[in-house]
Amino acid sequence: KGAIPNLPHVPQIAQIKLSYKAHQIVDYRGKGADAFTTRTAQLFQVWPFGQREIWPIAAVDTPGIIPVERRLLPHFEVIGAGGVSQSAEGSLFIGLKGLDLSASSKNLTLLMQVAEGSADPELPVQPVVWSYLLADVWHDFSSDEILADGTNGLLRSGIIKLVLPREMTHDNQILPANMHWLRASVVRNTGAVCELIALHTQVVSATFVDRSNDPAHLSTPLAADSIAKLRERQAAVKKVSQPYASSGGRMQEPDGEFNVRVSERLRHKGRAITLWDYERLVLQEFPEIYKVKCINHADRQREHVTGNVRVVVVPDLRNRNAVDPLRPRASLDTLDQIEKHLAAVASDFIAIHVTNPEYEAIRAQFQVRFHDGYDQGYYLRQLVTDIQDFLSPWRHDEAADISFGGRIHRSKVLLFVEQREYVDFVTEFRIDQQLAGSWCLDVEEAVAGHAGVVLTSAEAGEYQIGVAVNSCEDSEPLAEVVAEPPQVVAVGPRFVGNTRSRELHDLNNFTPMCHLEMIAADHRRRFFTIADARGLDYDLCAHCFGRDRSRR
Structure with a gap:
């Protein structure tokens, strides 16, 4: 009797796939107002943080939570100037949890801590539209419901106080449920608002009251976390915190500055009439401004425009970390505040434009030879730094003046380079000036384009400096340490x-x-x-x- 053979191999499934396709065509053109209750297909709009059902036909029996919408993709719109609906370029969504609006409306205070100065000062001020979510539909706050805006349109840190209507819903679909939602939107140029650092609710502002304190303490802000409790305990307040340092403090005015201010006040009498009046009124009200240049009959782009006044301001760089020390610019919030201040004291028939200076860069191109014993790599970088400090003296000297207009001759820059103790000789020297975004090559003299221009140094990477041969005995020239970039030319029509x-x-x-x-x-x-x-x-x-x- 032979052995029983092994059972045949039974295969096992390693992987199985199943797929199918299904489609349905629904023609809404032939449907009536009563088709909603008998619908067999549902349409959903997919939003970044949720979704909602929509119905493309106006029907009397459509529930209020399902909007009538003919677009498949969501649109982020706000009501702009003149009541016109516009698409928002950027929006900030704020969810509030544990908010009880069943009984009545409530006030909400928000501290918006922003990176002050991060807004692009070259862009116009943009309005911020605040809205609340009701049944998956955004509704803008009325002017009466925005009690205070200490941020000046998100241009500085401050407190925003809103009246939240009791109609706000927390069971929405386009955003996570069980939360009441707010939205802050900007229609265009989102770079004109500051970057947000943090947001806090339940905020109040505390103001210092002098109780015979040392006046010198106002010279430095009150450090964060210095205030940890109330002076008089209240049972309704569980905790008090001060997350940021204080702001807005100013020491008592010295006698010398008081005499100057009174003398100037007697001259301009609080009214902006002459160019001198505009300049002194700005310097008096805004200590963070170092210099002011007032140009009559000029707007932001043109000169010789009747009925316009352009005020060009330069910020004070002392004790400040400038974003670009070669081109110091005041923040967009400061420009807006100055414009509002001057508009209140100037004639109603004058259009006032407050701007930063226009900076026209100057760069040098040449060959240089250093004295023996000086390291080429180090002193090439040092030479560029020295030229930058010469063309933009305010970068290293806080007391140096920033001059509007003016001109600088090529020979003056060449003389400065030749007088450096580590420089032996210079050849093939030329300077270039940047005008209207393009470089004007090998100019004899750099001249400011108009009264609102400040001549400044180019960035270090724009300089083109090579190492020259020392004498005819050199077998071959040394390679340039800084390679010459391609010539900058106009883009588009020449x-x-x-x-x-x-x-x-x-x-x-x-x-x-x-x-x-x-x-x-x-x-x-x-x-x-x-x-x-x-x-x-x-x-x-x-x-x-x-x-x-x-x-x-």
Whole structure:
């Protein structure tokens, strides 16, 4: 009797996949108002933090929580100026938990701690629209429901006080449930508001009351966490905390400053009439401003504009960490506050524009040889730093003045370089000036474009400095330590014409004498070729193309 053979191999499933496709076509065009109750398919909008059902047909029996919506993708809209609905470029959503609005409306205080100065000062101030969520629909707060805004539109840290209506719902679908939701939106240019650091609720402000204290203590802010309890205990308050240092303190005015202020007050009488009045009123009210330049008949872009006044301000760099020491700029909040202050004391027929200076950079390109014993790598960097300090003295000397307008000759910069104790000689020296975003190469003299311009140094990476040969005995020149970057040229159409004077300029070869900044935006026309401009009877600029090619 033979042995029983082994059972045959039984395969085991290692992996199994199942897939299917299904689709349904629903034509809502033929449905009536009563189709909602008999619907077989549901439409959902997917939001970043939730979803909601929508129905594309207005129906009397549609529950209020299901909105009538014909768009499949969600739209983030706010009611802008003039009651027009606009898409929001950026929004901040704030969820409130444990809020009881069943009995009545309640006031809410929010501390918005922002990185002050992080807003782009070159952008216009943007309004912040506050809204609350009701049945998955956003409703804007009315002006009566925003009791206070100490942030000036999220331009500085401060307290916002809102009246929360009792109609707010907490069982929404587009955002997590069991929370009441607020929204702060900006329609455009979100860079015009500061970056948010932290947000706190249940906030009050405390003000210092002098009780014969040492006046010198106001010179430094009160450190964070210095206040930990109430002076008089209250049973309803469980805990008190001070998460940030105090602000807004100022020492008593010295006698010398008092005499100056009174003398200036007797002259301008609290009214902005002359250029001197504008400048002194700003310096008196805003101690963080170091210098003011008032330009009459000028707006933000143009000069010779009747009925406009441009006020250019430079912040005080002492005891401050400037974001860009080569181009110091006041914050957008400071500019807005100055504009409001001047508008209250100036004529109603004057349009006031408060701006930062326009900075035009200067860079140097040359070959240099150092004395024996000086390390080339170290002193190349030191030379760039010294030139930057020479062109922008306020960067290292807090007492140095920042001058508007002005000019600087190439020979003056060359003399400064040659007088460095570690420099042996310099060859192939030239300076370039940045105008309208492009470099004007090898200028004899750098001249400010208009009265609101400050000449400053370029960034260290823009300098092009090489090491020159020492003598004819050198077998080959030393390699440049700083490689020369490609020449900066205009992007897009190369030529720009003045429609009023019919003169054509070359953006890759213009000079300060062209005064491109004086051409109004509505008088500029761009061309890709000279032939296109010639066909419209444009003449060539003598400074850009040479006098032999110009009819002027």
